[in-house]
Amino acid sequence: MESWEGGEPAIGIDLGTTYSCVAVWKHDRIEIITNDQGNRTTPSCVAFTDVERLIGDGAKNQIARNPANTVFSRFQLSLYDLILIICFSHAFIALLIWLSYGILDAKRLIGRRFSEVMVKEDIKLMPFRVIEGPSDMPKVVVTHKGHEQQFSIEEISSMVLAKMKEIAEAYIGGTVKNAVITVPAYFNDCQRQATKDAATIAGLNVVRMINEPTAAAIAYGVDNRFGGKKNVLIFDLGGGTFDVSILTIDGVGKFEVKAVAGDTHLGGEDFDNRIVNYCVEDFKKKWNKDLTGNERALGRLKVACEKAKRILSYDTQTSVELEVLLDGIDFSMKITRAKFEELNMSFFTKCIKQLESCLADANMKKGSVDEVILVGGSTRIQKIQRMLHEFFDGKELCKSINPDEAVAYGAAVMAAKLCGQTTKMIKELVLLDVTPLSLGKEIIGERMHVVIPRNTPIPTKKTMNFVTTADNQSSTDIMVYQGERTRSTDNFLLGSFEISGIPPAPKGVAVLEDCFEIDDNGILTVTSKVVSTGKTKSLTVTNLSGRLSKRQIKKMVKAAEKFKLEDQEFKRKAEACNALEDYIYDLKNKIKRNDIPPKDLKNVQHAIDDTEEWLSTGNVASVDEIERKKEILEFISRLAIF
Known part of the structure; x- marks a missing residue:
C-alpha cells in the first residue's frame, strides 16, 4: 500500500436512497472514486441468487430475472436509462414487470420499528416479504442458494x-477502516445509531456522522473560498427525504449550523404517487375498472408517472401512455406541468413551511440568506425552484455543486480533517453542528419534559434535577423521547431504563440528577444519578427495542465476513471458468484452422467434449478442479501441436 497523505486514509460515504457515492482526499483535492464499472455512483442495491450475492450495478442489472430476491431503495431512470428504453424497449419489459410489484425504500425503514404506521404503509409496496423480527425490528426475507434467509435493514x-x-x-490500494458517513439531517437518534451499526457490520469505523446538507455546504464552501461571512441555506429534496439547513460559513473554514428542519418521509416518490392516484381515478372514470387491485398494472403506471414527472421538469406537458394496461385496455392521458403542480402543491407548501420553521429556529430573516443551494434530484422541479425564487424575493438559486456527488465530497473533506490531513484548507475546517430534534423524558401526566431543545449545538451535555412523585418511592422509570410534541407518547421513544435504590423519603424530597449527553455523531447517552447515594445508571441508544445489541452486531460482522469470502470464492470460480471456456474456444479455432495434426485431432476433440460435458453439469467443486481441467487440456493440446 502506498504511503497515504496525512496518515491512515479515511473516506467519505454518501449512503444514498437510490445511489451511493464514495470519495477520498488525494493529491491535495477530493477524488470521487469510480466503481469497477467506471461509474462515479453505485446503485444502493443488493441481490441474492442461487449461486452468489451481487451488490451495486451487478444487482441492478439482474432485477428483471430475480425480482423477489433483489433489495434496493428505489429505482430511478437516468438519461442513459431513458435512451436505452427508447432504443431497446423490449429488453425492459421484464424490468417493467418487476417494477409493478413495488419498491423498497430502505432509508425510510432503517432505525424504524415494524409496528410504526409509516412502516406498515411502506411495506405494502414491497416485492418480497418483510416480517416482524425480534424487538419489533423489520426483517427482509429472501432466498439465497436455495435457502430462505432473513436480513435486518442494517445488514x-x-x-x-x-x-x-x-x-x-481498490482505488487506494490497501485496507480502509475509517469513514465519515452522511445521514439526513432530520434522522432521529435510532436512525443514526442504526446507520452506525450498519457501518460496523461492514467493517468500517465511523469517525464521524454528519448531516447530508451540512456535507453539501462543506462541498460548496471548499470550492467557493471567500472573505467574510456568508449565510448559506441548503435545500435538499431527494427521492425519499427532505432536509433544509442554515449554516454560517466564515470563508476560512468554519461551518456553523444554525438550524435544521425537514421530513424523513417526503420526497420525489410522494410526487410520483400523486400522479399515479390521478391516473387511477381517470382510468376508473373512463372504464369503471380499479387498477389498485392489479399490482403489475399499477407498477407499470408508476414507472410511466415517474418518467412523466421528469419530463415536466423541462417541458410544459407530456403524456402517460401504456399499452394493454388492464384487461386489454390501452391507457393514454395528457398531463400538464400545471396539473402536476396542482396535484403536489400540498407537498411543495410543506417544504416551504419547513423552510420558514428553519429560518425561525435560526433567528434569521430571509433577507439575511446570502446563498440558496439546491441539492437532490427533486429540486429540478420547476415549481420548487419558482417558489424558492419568489420566497427569497427574486434571489438567484445556486446550482453550481453536483447534486449527485456533493454530499460524498463534503464527507471526504471531513474525513481528511479527522484523519490528520495537514493541508491548510483542511486544517482550518471547523464544523459546529446541531441536534435536529428535541430530547427529553416523560414526566407525570405523559408530558414531554425537554432537556435538550432542537437545534442545540453539538456536542452538548445538559443536566436537570427531578424529584420523586410518591412517598417512599424506591425506583423510577426513565422514558427517553425525541420529538416536538407536548404529549410524550406522540414523540419517538428512544428507550427506557429503571433506576432503583432510592432511599425512602416523602414525595418530592429524593432528588435524581439526569444528564443528557450528545456526541459529535448526534448519538445520545442518558445517565440518571440518585443524588443522596451517588448510584447511577446509563443508557446509550445502541440496543434498545428494535435496535441491535453488541452480540447481534458481532454475529452479523462474522456473517458479513463469510459473505465476503463466499463472494471472493465465487469470483475466483467465475474467472477460472471463463479462462477454461476461453481456452476451449481457442482450441476449437485451432481445429478449424487445421492447426491440430490429424493424428491427434480425435484425442483433442474428445478432451474438449469431456470438459464441456463436465462444465454443463454445473457441479463445479472448486477453483483447483477447474484449473486442473484447463491444465489437462493444455497438456493434451501441447502434445498434439508439438
Whole structure:
C-alpha cells in the first residue's frame, strides 16, 4: 500500500436512497472514486441468487430475472436509462414487470420499528416479504442458494457500505477502516445509531456522522473560498427525504449550523404517487375498472408517472401512455406541468413551511440568506425552484455543486480533517453542528419534559434535577423521547431504563440528577444519578427495542465476513471458468484452422467434449478442479501441436 497523505486514509460515504457515492482526499483535492464499472455512483442495491450475492450495478442489472430476491431503495431512470428504453424497449419489459410489484425504500425503514404506521404503509409496496423480527425490528426475507434467509435493514445497508469500502480499497490500494458517513439531517437518534451499526457490520469505523446538507455546504464552501461571512441555506429534496439547513460559513473554514428542519418521509416518490392516484381515478372514470387491485398494472403506471414527472421538469406537458394496461385496455392521458403542480402543491407548501420553521429556529430573516443551494434530484422541479425564487424575493438559486456527488465530497473533506490531513484548507475546517430534534423524558401526566431543545449545538451535555412523585418511592422509570410534541407518547421513544435504590423519603424530597449527553455523531447517552447515594445508571441508544445489541452486531460482522469470502470464492470460480471456456474456444479455432495434426485431432476433440460435458453439469467443486481441467487440456493440446 502506498504511503497515504496525512496518515491512515479515511473516506467519505454518501449512503444514498437510490445511489451511493464514495470519495477520498488525494493529491491535495477530493477524488470521487469510480466503481469497477467506471461509474462515479453505485446503485444502493443488493441481490441474492442461487449461486452468489451481487451488490451495486451487478444487482441492478439482474432485477428483471430475480425480482423477489433483489433489495434496493428505489429505482430511478437516468438519461442513459431513458435512451436505452427508447432504443431497446423490449429488453425492459421484464424490468417493467418487476417494477409493478413495488419498491423498497430502505432509508425510510432503517432505525424504524415494524409496528410504526409509516412502516406498515411502506411495506405494502414491497416485492418480497418483510416480517416482524425480534424487538419489533423489520426483517427482509429472501432466498439465497436455495435457502430462505432473513436480513435486518442494517445488514442490507451494511452490504452496500461494504461495497463502497471495497471500491475505495481498490482505488487506494490497501485496507480502509475509517469513514465519515452522511445521514439526513432530520434522522432521529435510532436512525443514526442504526446507520452506525450498519457501518460496523461492514467493517468500517465511523469517525464521524454528519448531516447530508451540512456535507453539501462543506462541498460548496471548499470550492467557493471567500472573505467574510456568508449565510448559506441548503435545500435538499431527494427521492425519499427532505432536509433544509442554515449554516454560517466564515470563508476560512468554519461551518456553523444554525438550524435544521425537514421530513424523513417526503420526497420525489410522494410526487410520483400523486400522479399515479390521478391516473387511477381517470382510468376508473373512463372504464369503471380499479387498477389498485392489479399490482403489475399499477407498477407499470408508476414507472410511466415517474418518467412523466421528469419530463415536466423541462417541458410544459407530456403524456402517460401504456399499452394493454388492464384487461386489454390501452391507457393514454395528457398531463400538464400545471396539473402536476396542482396535484403536489400540498407537498411543495410543506417544504416551504419547513423552510420558514428553519429560518425561525435560526433567528434569521430571509433577507439575511446570502446563498440558496439546491441539492437532490427533486429540486429540478420547476415549481420548487419558482417558489424558492419568489420566497427569497427574486434571489438567484445556486446550482453550481453536483447534486449527485456533493454530499460524498463534503464527507471526504471531513474525513481528511479527522484523519490528520495537514493541508491548510483542511486544517482550518471547523464544523459546529446541531441536534435536529428535541430530547427529553416523560414526566407525570405523559408530558414531554425537554432537556435538550432542537437545534442545540453539538456536542452538548445538559443536566436537570427531578424529584420523586410518591412517598417512599424506591425506583423510577426513565422514558427517553425525541420529538416536538407536548404529549410524550406522540414523540419517538428512544428507550427506557429503571433506576432503583432510592432511599425512602416523602414525595418530592429524593432528588435524581439526569444528564443528557450528545456526541459529535448526534448519538445520545442518558445517565440518571440518585443524588443522596451517588448510584447511577446509563443508557446509550445502541440496543434498545428494535435496535441491535453488541452480540447481534458481532454475529452479523462474522456473517458479513463469510459473505465476503463466499463472494471472493465465487469470483475466483467465475474467472477460472471463463479462462477454461476461453481456452476451449481457442482450441476449437485451432481445429478449424487445421492447426491440430490429424493424428491427434480425435484425442483433442474428445478432451474438449469431456470438459464441456463436465462444465454443463454445473457441479463445479472448486477453483483447483477447474484449473486442473484447463491444465489437462493444455497438456493434451501441447502434445498434439508439438
